[in-house]
Amino acid sequence: MxxxxxxxxxxxxxxxxxxxxxxxxxxxxxxxxxxxxxxxxxxxxxxxxxxxxxxxxxxxxxxxxxxxxxxxxxxxxxxxxxxxxxxxxxxxxxxxxxxxxxxxxxxxxxxxxxxxxxxxxxxxxxxxxxxxxxxxxxxxxxxxxxxxxxxxxxxxxxxxxxxxxxxxxxxxxxxxxxxxxxxxxxxxxxxxxxxxxCAGRQPRSLKSLLMKEGILEQHxxxxxxxxxxxxxxEVKYENFMTEDASIIVAAFGISSRVAKSAVKEARTAGIKAGLLRPKTLFPFPYEVIASLAKPNVKFLTVELNHGQMVEDVRLAVNGKCSVDFLGRAGGAVIGEQEVIDKIKSMRG
Amino acid sequence: MQNEIVIAGFGGQGVILAGALIAQGALEQGMFTTCFPSYGAEMRGGTANTTVIVSEEEIGSPVSARPNILISLNEPSFERFMPKIADNSIVIANSSMIPETSKYPIKPYFIAATDIADKEIGNVKSANFVAVGALIKILNVISLENIFKACEKAFQKKPNLIDINKKALQAGFNFIKNIAGANKK
Known part of the structure; x- marks a missing residue:
């Protein structure tokens, strides 16, 4: 149990x-x-x-x-x-x-x-x-x-x-x-x-000061x-209902939970929303985001900050569709309703 | 249906433990649950609160913007959370410490949890469990049996406290049962 x-x-x-x-x-x-x-x-x-x-x-x-x-x-x-x-x-x-x-x-x-x-x-x-x-x-x-x-x-x-x-x-x-x-x-x-x-074997060393010419470049x-x-x-992510989605929310960690609830709620309201959640932030899932970025899709990044991962989402999207952002910082938590309202406003 | 429960009182009233108990009860019931305590600056005599979410489905945020259940063990926490809860919320108010003259539209279940724990159970610290017992009866989502199981796990390391806390849960449960019975008559 x-x-x-x-x-x-x-x-x-x-x-x-x-x-x-x-x-x-x-x-x-x-x-x-x-x-x-x-x-x-x-x-x-x-x-x-x-x-x-x-x-x-x-x-x-x-x-x-x-x-x-x-x-x-x-x-x-x-x-x-x-x-x-x-x-x-x-x-x-x-x-x-x-x-x-x-x-x-x-x-x-x-x-x-x-x-x-x-x-x-x-x-x-x-x-x-x-x-x-x-x-x-x-x-x-x-x-x-x-x-x-x-x-x-x-x-x-x-x-x-x-x-x-x-x-x-x-x-x-x-x-x-x-x-x-x-x-x-x-x-x-x-x-x-x-x-x-090193008893019985060649000595080893671990150094980060690499002064000899060219050595640091090689390193x-x-x-x-x-x-x-x-x-x-090693890229890992969760892909939730993005296949037919016209609004894809990208979020990680705690805000991805809020985002997922909002996506489900949006679906019941007839909005085709989905969630892309990176589980690894480096390496970042650039390729999957790039593959989801189409002219009829809008991205929304939700974070508990004022816009950090959104920069990587924009790099991945590379101008192929719009990338919006919703965030709060300083210990404030975004509520599900705020995300739903944002999704609804993006539907236009 | 997702139930979003806030338990609030002063530090030392067992608010955090009561939250963990409900969450464990929900787990025994085979439900999804999260339990998120206030943390950090609280101390004995200060205010403390915890948010428990109990649901048939996967839970998003463990933080509740608008709880639909409030267990309030003292007056400052009652005043703090009554304006924040949803319409038609279930409110359990410890009338040993909160005057029964609420100015809010929602009518609480007043239960003298501290007095019941002190006089009937013989352990004033079990007031939190009296209140939880009352909620279990009102909510009718987690069985009394499963909250008892949760109680056994909560006091695994202090088994001498299991029975007295089960009694406290039962007393709160019976209190509501008796009100319901009286209303039927």
Missing amino acids: KKLVKGNIALCDGALDAGLKAYFGYPITPQTEIPEYLAKKMVEQNKVFVQAESEIAAANMVLGAVATGVRAMTSSASPGISLKQEAISYMAALELPAVVVNVQRGGPGLGNIAGSQSDYFQAVKGGGHGDYKILVLAPNSVQEMYEMGYDSFDLSQKYRIPVMILSDGIIGQMMEPVEYNRQAKADFPAQDWALTG NLVLQKKYKLIMQE
């Missing part, structure tokens, strides 16, 4: 089932249940839990841990994630498989503690310096908090890339029935790049090749 679980806790259980070996964090609402829960669980299971002195320290501790080949994670909410960006850029450069969770709250600045989606740009376009990408997953339910909490580790290891789970205060705080449908893992093959002590090309592969292989 399904269990009633809070989003933040389901995420932890997913990470634990995936073989999380070390967690480093620092408390901040609305993600504090994650370090709170793991403080107990990790110790019980004889694993590593550190409440670091700061978010910066926690992210760099993750860097150190994953460099040894173990599965490690840090989590925070928006302002804390800003502090972790330096380490994320370094881990991207070092091709390290780390998991970083952002349970987004209202911003900018210290903002407030309500759920928000204002960190899309930061997550997807690179919040740190340099030409890098990280895989970004956007759960929209407690079930997906569990599943993505689990899958993120396999993905990060497969591509040697940091993975961010871009959640929000509402998904993190809400309880919903969840089914723990993944196999618990504990043993992993040795990684041929991991720093595990960037290697990274770009990997990102291209990820864009080919």
Whole structure:
């Protein structure tokens, strides 16, 4: 039978089932249940839990841990994630498989503690310096908090890339029935790049300072090749009633739930509406959106921010049809009725 | 039909637990449910509220713009949420703490949940469950049996509290049953 679980806790259980070996964090609402829960669980299971002195320290501790080949994670909410960006850029450069969770709250600045989606740009376009990408997953339910909490580790290891789970205060705080449908893992093959002590073998090194002429350019090309592969292989999305739709709502995370209710309601009112929900924000489902963009179709992007993912929707649509936007930020939540009203107004 | 329930009171009245109980009851009933608590700045003595949605279908937003059910355990929460609920809402008001002279068009079910919990059940902290028991009877969507099951799960780690809270649920349930019975006569 399904269990009633809070989003933040389901995420932890997913990470634990995936073989999380070390967690480093620092408390901040609305993600504090994650370090709170793991403080107990990790110790019980004889694993590593550190409440670091700061978010910066926690992210760099993750860097150190994953460099040894173990599965490690840090989590925070928006302002804390800003502090972790330096380490994320370094881990991207070092091709390290780390998991970083952002349970987004209202911003900018210290903002407030309500759920928000204002960190899309930061997550997807690179919040740190340099030409890098990280895989970004956007759960929209407690079930997906569990599943993505689990899958993120396999993905990060497969591509040697940091993975961010871009959640929000509402998904993190809400309880919903969840089914723990993944196999618990504990043993992993040795990684041929991991720093595990070089007794009996050639020493290895992980460096992001690449000063010799041409080396850094080569390294960037290697990274770009990997990102291209990820864009080919890992795009995930939910496609709901878009086939015959004349109005397609694009939304991720919490706002996709509101959007889906509105789409259903619009359908009962005789409006041909549909929903396209990216589950991966990088890689973004450009191709499927491009294929849905036809002259008789109108797109509407709904987000809890003032227009971030809408820019990627516009890139995908590439002028083939109109792209409208509906958003609220600062911790405000869009209601179903607002989306329905917008859809109706677009019908013309 | 989607029921959007707000439970509100002061911190320490068990608002969050009552919400989780209803959600667990809905799960036992085989329904879709979400439970979204207010979080952060609340503390004992401050206000707290939680939103539970119970539905036969997949649920969109766990946040309710216009709840159709209110369980209010104290006066400040009653004043805060009465203007926000839908017409024809079900309102359960804890008359141990809320005067029975409502100025609002919706007529609440007044039930002295705190007094019943204190005097009949012998545990003042069970007032929240008295109110939930009343809702279970009025709503007639989650069975008493399933809310009992939920109660057993809620107190898995404190089994000595299961029986007393079942009694509280039953007392609230019976209170409404008796009103309905009296009205029929």
